[in-house]
Amino acid sequence: MKKTVEDSRLMRYLDERIRIRALLSFLLDEPMPGGARWAYVFGSMVFFALIMQFVTGVMLAFYYGGTPDHAWDSVNYIDHLRYNSLDVGRLIRGLHYWGASMMVILVGVHLLQVFLWGAYKRPREIMWLVGIVLLGLTMTAAFTGYLLPWDERAYWGTIVGTNMIGLVPVIGPLLKSVIRGGTGLGALTLSHFFTIHTMVLPSLFILFVVFHLVIFRRVGPAGPFRGTPPTLEAQKEFFYPRQVLMDALGMLAVFVIIAGLAVVFPPGLEALANPANSSYNPTPAWYFDWIFELLKMIRPEILGVLGLPALIGIVLIVLPFVDKKPERSPFKRPLAVLATLLVLGAMAGLSVAAEAGYKKLVVLDQRSVLKGKVLFEQSGCLGCHTVMGKGGKIGPDLSEEGLVGHSANWLEVQFVDSSKHFPDSPMPKFSYLKPEQLHDLAQYVSSLGRTGWPDPTK
Amino acid sequence: MRIWAITPWEWFFRFRTRRDGEIQVPFTFQSKGVAMSQEIVFRMGVPIVNASGQEVGTLEKLVFLETEKKITEIVVRDLSGLRRVPLTQVRDITPHSIRLTSSGSLADFPMFDTSQFEEVPLWFYPPDYRIEVGSLMTLKPQDIRLLGESEALSRRDFMAKSTALVATMIGISLVVPIGGYVLAAAKTKLSEHWVTLPVTLDKLPVDEPVAHTFNAVSVSGWMRVPVVRTVWLIRHTGSSDPISEPEDLKLDLDSSLEKKFSSPFLTVFSPVCPHLGCSPQWFADQKLFICPCHHSIYKLNGKRIGGPAPRPMDTLPVRLGKDGSIHILYEEFQVGVPQKIRLS
Numbered sequence: 001m002k003k004t005v006e007d008s009r010l011m012r013y014l015d016e017r018i019r020i021r022a023l024l025s026f027l028l029d030e031p032m033p034g035g036a037r038w039a040y041v042f043g044s045m046v047f048f049a050l051i052m053q054f055v056t057g058v059m060l061a062f063y064y065g066g067t068p069d070h071a072w073d074s075v076n077y078i079d080h081l082r083y084n085s086l087d088v089g090r091l092i093r094g095l096h097y098w099g100a101s102m103m104v105i106l107v108g109v110h111l112l113q114v115f116l117w118g119a120y121k122r123p124r125e126i127m128w129l130v131g132i133v134l135l136g137l138t139m140t141a142a143f144t145g146y147l148l149p150w151d152e153r154a155y156w157g158t159i160v161g162t163n164m165i166g167l168v169p170v171i172g173p174l175l176k177s178v179i180r181g182g183t184g185l186g187a188l189t190l191s192h193f194f195t196i197h198t199m200v201l202p203s204l205f206i207l208f209v210v211f212h213l214v215i216f217r218r219v220g221p222a223g224p225f226r227g228t229p230p231t232l233e234a235q236k237e238f239f240y241p242r243q244v245l246m247d248a249l250g251m252l253a254v255f256v257i258i259a260g261l262a263v264v265f266p267p268g269l270e271a272l273a274n275p276a277n278s279s280y281n282p283t284p285a286w287y288f289d290w291i292f293e294l295l296k297m298i299r300p301e302i303l304g305v306l307g308l309p310a311l312i313g314i315v316l317i318v319l320p321f322v323d324k325k326p327e328r329s330p331f332k333r334p335l336a337v338l339a340t341l342l343v344l345g346a347m348a349g350l351s352v353a354a355e356a357g358y359k360k361l362v363v364l365d366q367r368s369v370l371k372g373k374v375l376f377e378q379s380g381c382l383g384c385h386t387v388m389g390k391g392g393k394i395g396p397d398l399s400e401e402g403l404v405g406h407s408a409n410w411l412e413v414q415f416v417d418s419s420k421h422f423p424d425s426p427m428p429k430f431s432y433l434k435p436e437q438l439h440d441l442a443q444y445v446s447s448l449g450r451t452g453w454p455d456p457t458k
Numbered sequence: 459m460r461i462w463a464i465t466p467w468e469w470f471f472r473f474r475t476r477r478d479g480e481i482q483v484p485f486t487f488q489s490k491g492v493a494m495s496q497e498i499v500f501r502m503g504v505p506i507v508n509a510s511g512q513e514v515g516t517l518e519k520l521v522f523l524e525t526e527k528k529i530t531e532i533v534v535r536d537l538s539g540l541r542r543v544p545l546t547q548v549r550d551i552t553p554h555s556i557r558l559t560s561s562g563s564l565a566d567f568p569m570f571d572t573s574q575f576e577e578v579p580l581w582f583y584p585p586d587y588r589i590e591v592g593s594l595m596t597l598k599p600q601d602i603r604l605l606g607e608s609e610a611l612s613r614r615d616f617m618a619k620s621t622a623l624v625a626t627m628i629g630i631s632l633v634v635p636i637g638g639y640v641l642a643a644a645k646t647k648l649s650e651h652w653v654t655l656p657v658t659l660d661k662l663p664v665d666e667p668v669a670h671t672f673n674a675v676s677v678s679g680w681m682r683v684p685v686v687r688t689v690w691l692i693r694h695t696g697s698s699d700p701i702s703e704p705e706d707l708k709l710d711l712d713s714s715l716e717k718k719f720s721s722p723f724l725t726v727f728s729p730v731c732p733h734l735g736c737s738p739q740w741f742a743d744q745k746l747f748i749c750p751c752h753h754s755i756y757k758l759n760g761k762r763i764g765g766p767a768p769r770p771m772d773t774l775p776v777r778l779g780k781d782g783s784i785h786i787l788y789e790e791f792q793v794g795v796p797q798k799i800r801l802s
Contacts, residue, residue, distance in 0.1 A: 055632065059639055063679060070681060077680035083638035091635050241617035248624040255628050456680050457647070 028240035033232035034223040036243035039117065041250035042110040047209065048251040049103040052258065053141075054202060056096040063089070064148070066194040067187050071150035072272045073456065079269060080455045094262025100142055102258050104287045107138050115319075115340065118328030119222035125320035127215045132316050134208050137201055139287075144197040146285060150190065152403060152449070155273030156282035158185060158193075164305045184275065225328035271400045271449040279404060283358050290350035293357070359405030362446035369452065372444025375437055379430065387448060395427060400449030411442040504554060506534045506543075509561040515541070517556060521575070532556065533570045536563070540570035643679055646802040650787060655691075658782040659724060662693040665758065667740045667747070669729070674788060687788055689774060690727035690740070692758065705761035705770035711798040712773065719775035719787070726786050727760060728772040735793045738771070747771065768796040 014020040032040075063081070065074035081089025111131065114120055120128035147158045162185075166176030181188025223232055237243070274280075284292050291308060298304035323336075330337050376382075382391035385398045406414075413420055415438055418427040433441065505513045515536035520529050531542045541564045550557040655672050662668055667690045676685045704725050706712050712720075731738050736751035746763075747756035754765030761770050777785040792799040 052632075055636070059636055062640070063643070065680065073680040081639065081642045083642040086635075086638055088635050088638040088642055092639050095635075241614050241621065245617045245621045245624075248621045252624050252628060255631065259631065 028238070028244070030217065030221075030239035031236055032221050032223065032239060032243060033229075033236045034227055035235045035237040036239075036246060037224065038246055039113055040221070040243065041247050042106060042113050044247035045250045045254050046103065046106045046110050048254055049099055049106050049258075050205060050209070052099045052255070053096060053103060056092050056099060057198065057202075059092050060096055061198055064194075066148075066190055068150055068190055068273070071148060071190060072269070075149040075151075075269055076453050077456045079266075079453075080457050082457065090266050091262055094266050095258055097267040098258045098261040098265075100145060101286065102254060102261075103138060104142060106254065107135055111135065112340065112344075116330045116337070117222060117225050118330070118333065118336075120320045121323065121326065121328060122320070123219055124222060127212060127219065128320050129317065130208055130212045130215065132313070134205070134212065135316075136313075137204055137208065141197060141201045141205075142285060142287065144193040144201070147185075147190065147193045148197065149269060150273050151270040152273055152277065152280050152400065153270045153282070155185060155275070156277075156280050157284055158189070160282050160284070167302045167305045169302065169306070185273075222328070225330065268451060269453060270403060274400070277400065280400075281359055281403075281405060286351070286355075289354040290347045293350040293354035360407075361402065361405060361450065362408050362443070364447050364451065365443060368440045368443040369447045370444075372440035372442070372447075373452075375433075375441050376444050379433075379441075384427070398445065398448055402446045402448045402450040406446070408439070408442045408446065411445055412438045415441060504556060506532075506536075506556050506558065506564075508558045508563075509549075512561075514558070514564050519570070534564060534567075538565070538569075541567040542570045543567050648800065648802065652777065652785045652787050655689075655784040655786060657691070657784060659693060659778060659784060660782050662691055662724075664693050664695055666742070667692045667727070667758070669740075688729045688737075689786060689788070690729060690771075691784070692725040692727070694723055694725065696722045704759050704773045705757075706773045706798065708761075709770065711769060713798065713800060715787070716773055716775050719777050720773070721776055721778050724776055724778060724784065725759070726774040726776045726784075728774055728789065728791065730772070730790065730793065731767065732769050732772060732791065732793055733765070733767040768794060769798060772798055 011020065060078065063074055063078050065071055075093070078089040078093055081087075114128070114131070143158075143161060147154045162176050162180055165179060166172045168175060177183065179189070179192060180186075181192050227235075291304075294308060295301065295304040298308070325333075327333060376387075381398075384392045384394035385396065386393065387398050389399075410421070414427075415430045415433060417429050417431070418425040504517045506515045506517060508514050515534035517532060518535040518540055519533035521531035521533060521542065522529050529545060531544050532548065534541050534543055543558065543564065547559050547567075548556060549559045651674075653672055653674060655670055657670055669688050670691050671686050671688045674685055674687050676683045704720075706716070707720065729737050731749040731751070731754055733749065733752055733754050736749050738747040738749040738754065738756060740747055745758060747760075748754075749756075749765065749767070752766050754767035755763050756767070756771050757763055759770075760773065772789075772791050774789055775787040779785065789800050790802045792801055
């Protein structure tokens with residue numbers, strides 16, 4: 001222990017009462033054969049991302065209202081919450097949103113590193129299994145949290161997800177109605193998902209993370225995959241201070257990335273969930289993209305829905321029991337490395353294919369949108385169309401037109417000559433509009449249903 | 459089975475000591491000019507024997523000079539505590555005992571002061587050394603002073619400080635938004651929502667308070683809740699009767715809003731007692747407002763004549779329409795203070 005730590009009066013006080021020096025020594029003087037390495041930081045980074053999610057999640061729960069009639073309003077309120085002109089609500093929500101994505105990535109990277117280093121092999125099989133449970137908990141948390149804003153994206157994504165659960169043989173329909181709390185998605189679904197997301201899963205996370213860490217200390221870190229026991233013992237370092245510093249820098253990197261994403265790409269909110277909206281295109285969260293694409297290729301669907309997660313789960317669970325070879329170096333395990341590259345490549349390829357298949361929404365420019373809004377009101381569009389409950393009933397309701405996925409070009413053609421798209425259309429031809437006016441109008445129409453919500457704090 | 463009965467950190471330490479009781483140092487040991495280039499084994503707890511053959515203590519630690527990469531002293535535990543014995547005083551080192559050159563006790567050797575030494579981890583040393591941390595210390599401060607650096611920060615300390623810095627940066631970057639977030643909803647925006655009461659002036663009795671309810675919407679964050687509120691309405695004849703002039707006005711507690719929107723024909727009181735927020739009731743026989751909680755007593759014009767209330771009853775802004783319609787602005791004030799501070 002450091003000299004300064006020993007001498008401090010606080011340390012002496014605490015040492016007498018909680019024997020803190022022995023405790024700190026146990027935690028910090030963990031022997032690591034082979035020394036501190038950058039490759040070991042990913043576990044701590046996942047843990048940090050989890051703590052970030054806990055903290056930001058609790059903050060969100062301070063202002064969240066968990067019923068279908070209030071969930072959207074409360075999330076909109078959080079998005080507009082300001083303290084002395086600092087957009088704190090949007091920031092906290094962004095941290096939680098991007099923290100979720102980062103955690104999925106980091107869990108994957110941590111799994112990959114443990115796999116490549118062969119650290120799942122004997123005697124660490126149980127630790128690996130606990131890690132798989134944590135992986136399952138992470139994906140469940142991502143799925144349940146997705147529904148909570150109760151906007152179109154959340155609602156329809158959950159409809160599809162729970163429909164998939166319903167395809168499981170024998171118990172599927174029961175499972176689906178239990179999770180949904182009935183037939184459709186309603187108040188019970190939301191309260192189920194909220195409770196799972198904020199009470200059940202955090203408890204399970206804490207339990208299994210404790211298991212993971214306790215087993216880790218009991219069995220010891222696997223260490224480098226190269227080197228004989230004597231040489232590794234000679235290079236032995238202790239957790240504090242070098243690995244602690246490396247871990248801290250890894251956590252800082254995670255924090256900077258999450259905060260950067262939160263500031264530059266705020267999560268946004270789509271229109272309030274509308275069960276009657278039959279034209280909405282649900283798309284999954286990006287980390288489910290590859291399953292989404294794969295399901296298109298697999299017939300019957302049940303094979304894809306049940307078979308795929310089951311297959312992955314089985315492979316991951318039996319891995320340490322099937323792979324009994326003690327060799328840990330990835331350079332001497334070509335099959336393992338090849339399988340990894342194949343799986344990663346397949347996931348990446350499928351995800352890219354899935355994203356390419358989604359209708360791309362128009363990228364919005366705020367100033368153009370505002371100009372378009374003025375133009376929309378001046379051109380008398382509300383005479384035939386309805387937006388947010390106001391307007392005429394002749395043309396379709398445009399409140400969520402931005403979510404339909406029309407390109408800016410399609411919209412501009414529609415304004416100038418709607419008969420090109422709908423031959424019998426009674427819509428007048430707005431050919432007097434100048435090109436930049438058409439652009440602004442298209443921008444505004446593309447923003448409907450995606451942004452521009454009223455500020456409830458005013 | 460014994461292992462499970464002890465606490466984890468004791469288990470850790472016990473294993474460490476038992477397993478790593480040996481230290482093997484492949485270096486050249488010089489004693490009395492005789493060079494022994496073989497592996498020397500320092501074993502923890504090995505007896506230290508003086509020249510007369512008496513056992514004077516046991517081996518506890520080694521002192522390692524970092525700059526010269528040499529073990530310079532051994533630390534012996536005897537009955538008086540820990541003593542430092544320079545290696546020049548050591549004649550012989552075997553795995554079973556260490557012989558000293560002098561006879562007699564260790565009383566002449568200096569005591570080992572833990573505060574002057576620092577344990578160093580393995581990576582400080584060249585890879586050839588197999589030395590266990592915990593039994594080895596380095597003479598750090600003096601060592602560095604030998605090199606001429608007076609305020610040197612050891613590598614350990616630098617790492618410790620860097621870790622603390624990173625943790626602080628993350629901590630502050632989180633605490634500031636979270637603090638703002640928690641405080642963000644604390645202040646209610648002051649808005650001017652005038653409410654029209656469902657009663658006209660002519661229907662009210664003169665100089666007699668009437669409690670009137672009205673429907674309002676309470677805005678709480680993202681939710682708008684319909685509520686029913688009451689106010690006290692007191693109609694006056696308008697003549698400057700001391701009984702009708704509100705005490706608030708007399709004591710100049712009113713804000714500009716209340717001063718601007720007041721009428722000599724109608725006084726509107728908030729139903730909230732300025733003491734702690736209960737509802738004072740009008741007792742017609744005594745012509746007094748009496749609060750049931752702590753018995754603050756007010757006269758018709760809101761003046762306190764008894765009880766713990768810090769200020770008179772709060773008047774609310776009122777606008778009278780030409781047809782006698784009454785419009786009020788429901789405000790809430792901070793209780794328990796002598797000033798009339800509007801909260802919402």
